[in-house]
Amino acid sequence: MNALAGTGLLTKLAFRRDRVAVPFWIYLFAVTAIGTAYSSRAAFDTLHKRVDFAASVNKNPSMLALYGPVQDAASVGSVSLWKVGGVASAFVGVVALLLTVRHTRGDEESGRLELVSAGVVGRYAALTAGLITVVTTNLVLAVLVTIGLVALGLPAAGSIAFALGWFAVGLVFAAVAAVTAQLTTTSRTASGLAIAFLGLCYLIRAGGDAGGHDGPTWLLWLSPFGWVSHLRPYAGDDWWVLLIPVVFSAVCVAAAFALVGRRDIGAGLLPDRLGPAEAGAGLAGPLGLAWRLQRGSLLAWAAGFVVYGAAIGGVTANVEDMVGGKSGRDVLEKLGGGQAMVDAFTNVAMSLMALFASAYAVQAVLRLRSEETGRLAEPILATKVGRAGWAAGHVLFAVVGPAVLMALEGVIVGLVHGLRSHDLGGQFPRIFWSAIVQLPAVWVLAGITVALFGLAPRLAAAAWGLLGLFLLLGELGPLLKLKQWAMDLSPYTHVPKLPGAPMRTMPVVGLVVVAGLLTAAGLAGFRRRDLS
Amino acid sequence: MTDAISVSGLVKSFGRTRALDGLDLTVQTGEVHGFLGPNGAGKSTTIRVLLGLLKADAGEVSLLGGDPWRDVATLHRRIAYVPGDVTLWPNLSGGEVIDLLGRLRGGQDAKRKAELLKRFELDPRKKGRAYSKGNRQKVALIAALASDAELLILDEPTSGLDPLMEEVFQRCVQEERDSGRTVLLSSHILSEVEALCDRVSIIRKGRTVESGSLADLRHLTRTSISVELANPPNGLADLPGVHNAKIEGRRVSLEVDTPKLDGVLARLTEAGVRSLISRPPTLEELFLRHYEDETAAAE
Ligand SMILES: Nc1ncnc2c1ncn2[C@@H]1O[C@H](COP(=O)(O)OP(=O)(O)OP(=O)(O)O)[C@@H](O)[C@H]1O
Numbered sequence: 091m092n093a094l095a096g097t098g099l100l101t102k103l104a105f106r107r108d109r110v111a112v113p114f115w116i117y118l119f120a121v122t123a124i125g126t127a128y129s130s131r132a133a134f135d136t137l138h139k140r141v142d143f144a145a146s147v148n149k150n151p152s153m154l155a156l157y158g159p160v161q162d163a164a165s166v167g168s169v170s171l172w173k174v175g176g177v178a179s180a181f182v183g184v185v186a187l188l189l190t191v192r193h194t195r196g197d198e199e200s201g202r203l204e205l206v207s208a209g210v211v212g213r214y215a216a217l218t219a220g221l222i223t224v225v226t227t228n229l230v231l232a233v234l235v236t237i238g239l240v241a242l243g244l245p246a247a248g249s250i251a252f253a254l255g256w257f258a259v260g261l262v263f264a265a266v267a268a269v270t271a272q273l274t275t276t277s278r279t280a281s282g283l284a285i286a287f288l289g290l291c292y293l294i295r296a297g298g299d300a301g302g303h304d305g306p307t308w309l310l311w312l313s314p315f316g317w318v319s320h321l322r323p324y325a326g327d328d329w330w331v332l333l334i335p336v337v338f339s340a341v342c343v344a345a346a347f348a349l350v351g352r353r354d355i356g357a358g359l360l361p362d363r364l365g366p367a368e369a370g371a372g373l374a375g376p377l378g379l380a381w382r383l384q385r386g387s388l389l390a391w392a393a394g395f396v397v398y399g400a401a402i403g404g405v406t407a408n409v410e411d412m413v414g415g416k417s418g419r420d421v422l423e424k425l426g427g428g429q430a431m432v433d434a435f436t437n438v439a440m441s442l443m444a445l446f447a448s449a450y451a452v453q454a455v456l457r458l459r460s461e462e463t464g465r466l467a468e469p470i471l472a473t474k475v476g477r478a479g480w481a482a483g484h485v486l487f488a489v490v491g492p493a494v495l496m497a498l499e500g501v502i503v504g505l506v507h508g509l510r511s512h513d514l515g516g517q518f519p520r521i522f523w524s525a526i527v528q529l530p531a532v533w534v535l536a537g538i539t540v541a542l543f544g545l546a547p548r549l550a551a552a553a554w555g556l557l558g559l560f561l562l563l564g565e566l567g568p569l570l571k572l573k574q575w576a577m578d579l580s581p582y583t584h585v586p587k588l589p590g591a592p593m594r595t596m597p598v599v600g601l602v603v604v605a606g607l608l609t610a611a612g613l614a615g616f617r618r619r620d621l622s
Numbered sequence: 623m624t625d626a627i628s629v630s631g632l633v634k635s636f637g638r639t640r641a642l643d644g645l646d647l648t649v650q651t652g653e654v655h656g657f658l659g660p661n662g663a664g665k666s667t668t669i670r671v672l673l674g675l676l677k678a679d680a681g682e683v684s685l686l687g688g689d690p691w692r693d694v695a696t697l698h699r700r701i702a703y704v705p706g707d708v709t710l711w712p713n714l715s716g717g718e719v720i721d722l723l724g725r726l727r728g729g730q731d732a733k734r735k736a737e738l739l740k741r742f743e744l745d746p747r748k749k750g751r752a753y754s755k756g757n758r759q760k761v762a763l764i765a766a767l768a769s770d771a772e773l774l775i776l777d778e779p780t781s782g783l784d785p786l787m788e789e790v791f792q793r794c795v796q797e798e799r800d801s802g803r804t805v806l807l808s809s810h811i812l813s814e815v816e817a818l819c820d821r822v823s824i825i826r827k828g829r830t831v832e833s834g835s836l837a838d839l840r841h842l843t844r845t846s847i848s849v850e851l852a853n854p855p856n857g858l859a860d861l862p863g864v865h866n867a868k869i870e871g872r873r874v875s876l877e878v879d880t881p882k883l884d885g886v887l888a889r890l891t892e893a894g895v896r897s898l899i900s901r902p903p904t905l906e907e908l909f910l911r912h913y914e915d916e917t918a919a920a921e
Pocket residue numbers: 622636639640641659660661662663664665666667668706
């Protein structure tokens with residue numbers, strides 16, 4: 091039988107299964123790129139503004155680490171798309187790798203692949219179909235982004251280069267995921283490995299960029315994000331750089347195909363280790379089980395928060411030097427001096443971490459849904475464990491997990507910055523509380539997810555979409571000058587902007603109450619509905 | 623003694639599909655009750671209503687004297703359940719799952735567990751993903767059999783077991799019955815049902831079509847008779863209760879509704895019987911009749 095037989099069929103099936111998710115992601119990313127470009131165009135309309143802005147960014151190690159440098163202050167495109175080029179491209183990579191794993195190892199794990207393999211489906215068909223799906227998705231995104239940016243009046247060559255940069259990131263991480271999907275037997279581990287690799291690549295790029303021209307810029311050549319930054323959209327457009335991600339992806343894909351050829355369906359290459367013959371004392375209730383199922387991901391997130399916290403804490407003190415030019419110093423004076431800059435920076439950093447903590451919370455709650463649809467809730471709920479008790483075990487992780495993560499972040503950033511600025515007693519509490527005050531908004535996201543799970547389980551995954559919308563609202567709202575009521579839809583709008591702004595109790599209490607009500611409604615709904 | 627399970631007029635719809643349409647089921651305390659029906663008849667749905675996982679649309683359901691939707695916590699201490707298609711957590715070992723389920727049910731017998739592990743030849747150290755289908759099934763079975771639950775609800779528990787393990791399973795269930803436990807066993811394996819069950823219920827399209835002891839049910843079916851007669855028979859084919867009569871001179875083969883056996887035998891004796899082979903109805907024939915009606919009705 092032809093090893094590729096059935097590829098077309100599987101591809102069609104994949105698009106059918108993702109007929110909502112794929113258009114949603116394409117739309118979200120396209121809007122992010124085009125919306126940012128549209129709104130920044132007005133903000134940076136004179137050369138003077140752009141040069142000032144670029145100078146301030148390029149002097150600031152934390153901005154450089156987070157987003158990379160502004161490559162050409164003279165170019166509107168380069169300045170406007172600076173921010174999305176950095177962080178959003180990482181999300182493009184995450185979505186690409188998740189989609190790839192879903193349609194390869196995910197299908198295999200659920201047994202769906204075995205079902206179709208018995209038909210006229212060749213050995214390589216599933217992997218090929220998965221890659222075609224992801225590459226097509228990224229290609230459509232690239233075309234839409236190019237069209238949108240050109241329509242805004244940006245140079246065509248730079249717009250194509252920018253879009254291809256995203257495409258290259260998607261391609262690279264789809265290819266990496268194609269390999270990790272062959273190594274492990276569960277899609278969770280396969281995605282985890284690929285995400286860890288992506289995180290490492292991002293850190294390498296951050297390290298290469300943080301020092302500016304004097305830093306270890308050679309690091310950039312070791313990371314896909316660095317390759318893409320060498321593409322320099324709107325700032326020279328070095329097309330040849332695209333060869334590197336293409337060759338890298340080709341090698342990964344070739345390796346993935348070689349691995350498929352060498353293993354059995356359902357099996358991985360990393361051997362399954364033996365476990366204990368008896369359960370330890372901790373595995374005795376719904377909470378013990380939730381801990382076993384969730385601890386790995388919580389520990390991984392915690393490690394990420396610690397690394398990130400150390401990085402942020404390390405550069406916070408430099409923020410005072412960041413504002414370049416005379417106008418910048420004027421602004422600084424107006425804002426209230428160096429401490430105000432540190433405060434503003436801390437607030438931005440903590441708001442970003444709150445989004446990550448929310449992603450963790452959403453994922454922790456959605457574990458309930460995946461346990462339910464995976465038929466793993468049924469045996470537990472057939473014991474004396476009640477619905478509320480079972481759900482509470484996982485919801486607890488969505489409540490306590492983010493608290494642990496944000497507290498870690500506050501402690502690490504506070505310690506590192508406090509020690510570096512020789513003012514531990516003064517800086518630590520300001521920073522710590524600015525991390526903790528984010529929690530109520532994070533819990534609202536957890537509450538929304540629980541409510542969806544309990545009341546509209548089929549729509550539970552829409553929590554990701556809401557998180558994306560709130561992110562977009564926060565990033566683009568001020569630039570688009572949205573009305574206050576629209577901004578108020580996002581829970582993050584209501585978080586007091588500590589440590590600079592005064593603490594306001596009412597909104598915080600309000601968020602906690604909303605989170606509590608949503609969670610209670612979700613749990614009540616779950617107790618009343620059928621298990622699917 | 624009250625019945626362990628009593629269901630009457632149970633209705634459950636999923637959107638526009640009416641999965642259960644007035645189903646009745648009675649399981650007496652201490653019996654092994656077979657629960658049969660073609661694919662999609664509603665067996666698993668009934669069981670999931672009994673476990674409080676689905677809420678009934680209408681009908682009376684009583685389980686161990688309680689309401690399965692309301693009294694979840696108290697009832698579930700007394701029940702053990704084996705689903706038809708067992709999935710396990712990929713990173714938990716089989717031994718951990720057995721212990722976990724035992725603890726969540728409120729206790730298991732460690733000695734019995736060790737013995738069952740040996741009898742079913744299961745390696746409890748493997749992780750969930752590494753088990754074959756039959757071995758996953760064994761994990762759930764051992765967890766249920768090692769518990770001290772008074773009611774076992776088993777939904778096609780042996781799908782995937784090899785014949786040797788099937789035999790071990792049958793012996794275990796017999797031991798359970800002897801120690802006074804009640805078992806509801808949904809199954810497609812007729813030899814298993816025949817060997818284990820005191821009474822059976824057959825359902826079709828969400829309704830109970832037959833219920834009673836195996837002897838009762840046999841009575842409802844036909845006995846096959848092949849006979850060689852001294853003289854050609856007359857009017858045999860027209861007797862009430864006779865089906866598929868083939869008469870070739872003095873050789874006759876036919877099927878008789880078991881209650882009408884008397885009249886037919888009398889007529890045969892009149893013609894003088896030289897030799898006679900009679901075969902009692904097999905369960906297969908009984909079930910196939912119900913299952914086939916299903917396909918015939920669907921066409
Ligand atoms: N969650 C659900 N949503 C929609 N339809 C369902 C659901 N669960 C069961 N059904 C439908 O209800 C009917 C009865 O299904 P059920 O699983 O109870 O059959 P069964 O007798 O257990 O069959 P089998 O012998 O194949 O296990 C089927 O038509 C099935 O498609």
